[in-house]
Amino acid sequence: METMRWEDGVLLLLDQTRLPGKVEYIQCRDHVTVAEAIRSLRVRGAPAIGAAAAYGLVLGVLAARPRNRQELLARAREVAEVLASTRPTAVNLTWALNRLLHKLEATPSQDTRELTELLINEAHAIYQEDREGNKRIGRYGQELVPPGARILTHCNAGALATAGYGTALGVIRAAQEAGKRVSVYASETRPLLQGARLTAWELLQENIPVTLITDNMAAYLMARGMVDLVVVGADRIASNGDVANKIGTYGLAVLAREHGVPFYVAAPLSTIDLSLDSGKDIPIEERRPEEVTHLAGIPVAPRGIKVWNPAFDITPARLITAIITDQGVARPPYRESLAGLFKA
Numbered sequence: 001m002e003t004m005r006w007e008d009g010v011l012l013l014l015d016q017t018r019l020p021g022k023v024e025y026i027q028c029r030d031h032v033t034v035a036e037a038i039r040s041l042r043v044r045g046a047p048a049i050g051a052a053a054a055y056g057l058v059l060g061v062l063a064a065r066p067r068n069r070q071e072l073l074a075r076a077r078e079v080a081e082v083l084a085s086t087r088p089t090a091v092n093l094t095w096a097l098n099r100l101l102h103k104l105e106a107t108p109s110q111d112t113r114e115l116t117e118l119l120i121n122e123a124h125a126i127y128q129e130d131r132e133g134n135k136r137i138g139r140y141g142q143e144l145v146p147p148g149a150r151i152l153t154h155c156n157a158g159a160l161a162t163a164g165y166g167t168a169l170g171v172i173r174a175a176q177e178a179g180k181r182v183s184v185y186a187s188e189t190r191p192l193l194q195g196a197r198l199t200a201w202e203l204l205q206e207n208i209p210v211t212l213i214t215d216n217m218a219a220y221l222m223a224r225g226m227v228d229l230v231v232v233g234a235d236r237i238a239s240n241g242d243v244a245n246k247i248g249t250y251g252l253a254v255l256a257r258e259h260g261v262p263f264y265v266a267a268p269l270s271t272i273d274l275s276l277d278s279g280k281d282i283p284i285e286e287r288r289p290e291e292v293t294h295l296a297g298i299p300v301a302p303r304g305i306k307v308w309n310p311a312f313d314i315t316p317a318r319l320i321t322a323i324i325t326d327q328g329v330a331r332p333p334y335r336e337s338l339a340g341l342f343k344a
């Protein structure tokens, strides 16, 4: 199942709001459609958002038919700003857009066709590198997975959240491929149910044993000794190892510490933001109240109720056993080990 596909100047995006019931692709011919898809989580997951935004930038430049380098650069910057404003937490979004802009600025060509080709190739490179990087995350991560491990994961950090294979689910896939016969508990992940709708669906598609639990069952599951490790994805990792990830992750990390369960985060280097000193500096997206007060369009809370709906929380580095990246496994102290991975 592909999260996205570039076909003759059109970006096809798998509409993840329709899963698991329907597999439907939306055709994006302009950056505004891509921006809406990111904002409404038709495409979601830090690396997938980055890749989609990169292709969205290409679409925005193509649509404007710039007559010269100057017009093309101005248009690219304008479109990047629109796409960067869609969701604040996943650093891959701005990382991908900045990578394309820097590539443009570093290329002296005056030929708009050549510059546009350059953008398309860079977007393809981001997509391809993420797929390959996730396989490496899987290889590094599966070495931490004991045979027969019962693994708890939260939200969806799978192929649907990336350009393929997944980060946290990449570790699970690699462990399964290594013959470790793992089983997975997927927490449903209120309010948008990425665990129930996406992770459960992804793993079932590949016959990886998976059991769905509600978020409030995780504590009792661990108290019953039914979890051997937790592995989750990330949307942004600060230089000290603090991790922003789907709301509910921090609670799982506290529970894992309480019950002596290893807690792993899996993410590519493109999710690590060394410019941030700690998790305090990571912007946390707050979303519409209706995501909490309604379920499939049906009200489940009284009209007018006040709602707080942060889409992410921050897990402090001290609760994280290791951070599994596409360049190797980082262990505490993270400020040194993460910086070291960039130098490798």
Ligand SMILES: CSC[C@H]1O[C@H](OP(=O)(O)O)[C@H](O)[C@@H]1O
Pocket: 044, 045, 046, 047, 154, 155, 156, 157, 158, 161, 162, 167, 168, 194, 232, 233, 234, 235, 245, 246, 247, 311
């Ligand atoms: C591999 S990154 C996946 C990451 O993104 C998810 O958030 P969202 O579904 O809101 O984009 C969640 O935090 C996952 O861990």
